[in-house]
Amino acid sequence: MAAAKVYSYAESIDVAKSVGQYIIKHQNIALESNPTFKIALSGGSLGKVLKSALIDNKQVASEVKWDKWEVYFSDERLVPLTHPDSNYGLFNELVLNNLPSSVVTKPKVITINESLITGKEGQLDGIDKQKDLEIAFQYQSKLPEDGKFDVILLGCGPDGHTCSLFPGHQLLQERSKLIAYIDDSPKQPPRRITFTFPVLESATAIAFVAEGSGKAYILKEIFGNKQSQLPAKLVNDISTGVQVSWFVDDNAIEGVNVIASKY
Numbered sequence: 001m002a003a004a005k006v007y008s009y010a011e012s013i014d015v016a017k018s019v020g021q022y023i024i025k026h027q028n029i030a031l032e033s034n035p036t037f038k039i040a041l042s043g044g045s046l047g048k049v050l051k052s053a054l055i056d057n058k059q060v061a062s063e064v065k066w067d068k069w070e071v072y073f074s075d076e077r078l079v080p081l082t083h084p085d086s087n088y089g090l091f092n093e094l095v096l097n098n099l100p101s102s103v104v105t106k107p108k109v110i111t112i113n114e115s116l117i118t119g120k121e122g123q124l125d126g127i128d129k130q131k132d133l134e135i136a137f138q139y140q141s142k143l144p145e146d147g148k149f150d151v152i153l154l155g156c157g158p159d160g161h162t163c164s165l166f167p168g169h170q171l172l173q174e175r176s177k178l179i180a181y182i183d184d185s186p187k188q189p190p191r192r193i194t195f196t197f198p199v200l201e202s203a204t205a206i207a208f209v210a211e212g213s214g215k216a217y218i219l220k221e222i223f224g225n226k227q228s229q230l231p232a233k234l235v236n237d238i239s240t241g242v243q244v245s246w247f248v249d250d251n252a253i254e255g256v257n258v259i260a261s262k263y
């Protein structure tokens, strides 16, 4: 199993730039043998990183082949697409709404079927659970046919969660579904869908983005405790050949026992 690679920078703008260069490299490799580039995104602070990388950095921006992109979400909250908690909504606001006017064909973005959402704000009151399960089922049916992503971009929560796979949760063991439904997420809102480990294991490349001193505690556990079963650590341990990278700032790996380099 190849160890996860860590790329660290003093400045956030350089973290974003290297994430952009990483994406372009994988985009170009994918397009050599496939008509589309299949990428999955997460929520949280990744939205700002992607704007900085793909929109504001003109060098990277000029190399993005938006018309060839198929964009998925590694997890999504069961809220309307315009809701502030929607991971699609975040990407739409920060990236899709800021695409250069020269972009004629926008990327294909695969969202949840919001017409099936019942209840309010992703909460549990008065929901139709069958419809939630149908949202997960439909999203799974829209995954790439071979189930393979060229790149999956992930965040790492302060508890070590990634996607909507939380520490100690039974979904860490899910092997039959590619997209799972969760209605007891310890982080709000409780109702979400998420990639499962079989999807992560099939990817060509996975990259985490983590910034700020608030991440140092959990990164010490992920990189320092071989026995750790934290979700993000389990991603680092994937042994199917997927290349796992971490793009971090120096604050996030302060005191963490890793050898970091520049991308």
Ligand SMILES: O=C(O)[C@H](O)[C@@H](O)[C@H](O)[C@H](O)COP(=O)(O)O
Pocket: 042, 043, 044, 045, 046, 075, 087, 154, 155, 156, 157, 158, 161, 162, 163, 164, 187, 209, 210
């Ligand atoms: O639904 C979620 O909880 C997010 O998608 C989550 O997986 C996120 O990526 C991490 O919590 C890191 O978030 P930050 O990058 O904002 O710390």
